[in-house]
Amino acid sequence: MKTTPPPGSPCVHTSLAELVAMQWLRGTPGLTGRQPPSSLLAGRHASRLRGRGLIFEDLREYRPGDDIRRIDWRATARTGRTHTRVYAEERERPVLLVVDQRLGMFFGSEAQMKSVTAAETAAAIAWQVLAGGDRIGATVFGDRLISDIRPQRSRKAVMQVLKALAESNAALGVDRDIEPAPQQLDRVLAQVAARATHDWLIVLISDFQGIGPQTREHVARLARHNDVVAVLVWDRSALAIPAIPHAILGDGRRQADFDLARPATRNALHGLLDRRSRFLERLRSELAVPCLSIDTGGDVAGQLARALGQAA
Secondary structure, X not given: OOOOXXXXXXXXXXXXXXXXXXXXOOOOXXXXXXXXXXXXXXXXXXXXXXXXXXXXXXXXXXXXXXOHHHEOHHHHHHHOOOEEEEEEOOOOOEEEEEEEOOHHHOOOOOOOOHHHHHHHHHHHHHHHHHHOOOEEEEEEEOOOOXXXXXXXXXXXXXXXHHHHHHHHHHOOOOOOOOOOOOOHHHHHHHHHHHHOOOOOEEEEXXXXXXXXXXXXXXXXXXXXXXXXXXXXXXOHHHOOOOOOOOEEEEOOOOEEEEOOOOHHHHHHHHHHHHHHHHHHHHHHHHOOOOEEEEEOOOOHHHHHHHHHOOOO
16 A cells, blocks of 8 residues: 655645636536436436526426416326426526535545645536536535535636635644544434435545445435435545554554454454445436546546546
8 A cells, every 4th residue: 555645745734726727628528518418417307407497398297386277287187196297498507516525535545635636626517517607606515614605607606616625624633633533424314305405416525434324315315306426535445455464553542453464354344445335336327326436546627527427
């Protein structure tokens, strides 16, 4: 395993200037425009905002507040349930980035930390969303603090998002007084689900540590009336756990000596990784949530462009 670079290195912490520079990188992905047939998002509602307009898009079941003039009586008679017509509307949609900056993200064995990778991923998407004319906002969460930026269509909104990312990222460190909070993921998802009513695009960027029985329910609630994309940030050391007899592992407050060569220990660690993989697979298969994978090897914009170009 590669050694961790000294504190202050760009791959350990990012900065506002580095996140601003993401706007100039080529290969930045598109999430809100029309997708090519081979794209992971092809055919999804993420391609266009759904609202009242002039271009018919789809039929869906009637929801309180819908315009009764849009009710499709033929579909209603055929199905026995009230259906309404949905039309494209020429206005921007809200895009919300939910970005994990907890202590567990402060790890990396390759080019950079998972926390830096997540911040750069969010920055690349934010600039693309602004260029596409949509509203951009964010919920950036650590183990203690949560920063909320309301979606707006302006460069100022993007800068607010990037500032929150840089500040949360700079606060991470093994020498900081941080108590890990694995339950924070569920807490944040519940808050986002209460805010995002319908027709939002919500991008979850995390390593998905701390998933529990309620996590899927929160995502299901979000996906019911919104488009959701999950971005898994991971480190390649998870594929080949080193067989170190005396590995000192810590969370910034406590340390423990683990025998990573012991079969029982390795099986337990692989079990945690398998649980995370099964969770993401359920999101993909049961909720039709696209799941992207970005590792800590660098070139985040390029990885995103390649991930979005995959058909599966």
